[in-house]
Amino acid sequence: QKEVEQNSGPLSVPEGAIASLNCTYSDRGSQSFFWYRQYSGKSPELIMSIYSNGDKEDGRFTAQLNKASQYVSLLIRDSQPSDSATYLCAFKGTGGGNKLTFGTGTQLKVEL
Amino acid sequence: KAGVTQTPRYLIKTRGQQVTLSCSPISGHRSVSWYQQTPGQGLQFLFEYFSETQRNKGNFPGRFSGRQFSNSRSEMNVSTLELGDSALYLCASSSLSSGSYNEQFFGPGTRLTVL
DSSP states (O other), X not given: OXXXXXXXXXXXXXXXXXXXXXXXXXXXXXXXXXEEEEOTTSOOEEEEEEOSSEEEEETTEEEXXXXXXXXXXXXXXXXXXXXXXXXXXXXXXXXXXXXXXXXXOEEEEEEO | OOOOEEEXXXXXXXXXXXXXXXXXXXXXXXXXXXXXXXXXXXXXXXXXXXXXXXXXXXXOXXXXXXXXXXXXXXXXXXXXXXXXXXXXXXXXXXSSSSSSOOOOEEOOOEEEEEO
């Protein structure tokens, strides 16, 4: 079983729609979860972090965490063409230090 | 506040050579982590340095090494380069020493091509 599972996509949504990205993880002791956005040819950019069960909203982005079910999701409301990118989920496991384990990413395409 | 900087941005080397990459974290950040990103394996953790000490190491051969200086700048070295080392090497910095609530911010990366 992979440590982090993400649907590679591509996930296509029309402009203005809600994009829903999902991620499951295997380490039950994980405490911190992150969503990064990566444009082609660029480095990952942190867009959301979540540590507690429930929802966390920041502008058009909402991260949802369910530790019991071991999944984390990212909702993007009012999707824009500029949101087209690969979205990486990552978690910090139970070991010491700051090691992040990443999923392989979901490619999102927002169509006009 | 300036972001994470990495130099050089692009490198072309031949098999058997060695390479040194540099990373300057965000001012005040003391934790520096290195990652390798390839199309086949995705983003993989190499190692982390905090206060000049390696705190964590990923599953990479000993040809990959690193160090951190007293000003928190970090370097990583790859010796005896192989074709498979071609990748984007990313550095990420974090402000906290450890604990759950660390956010890591990536630099622009160094694109290494091994011929």
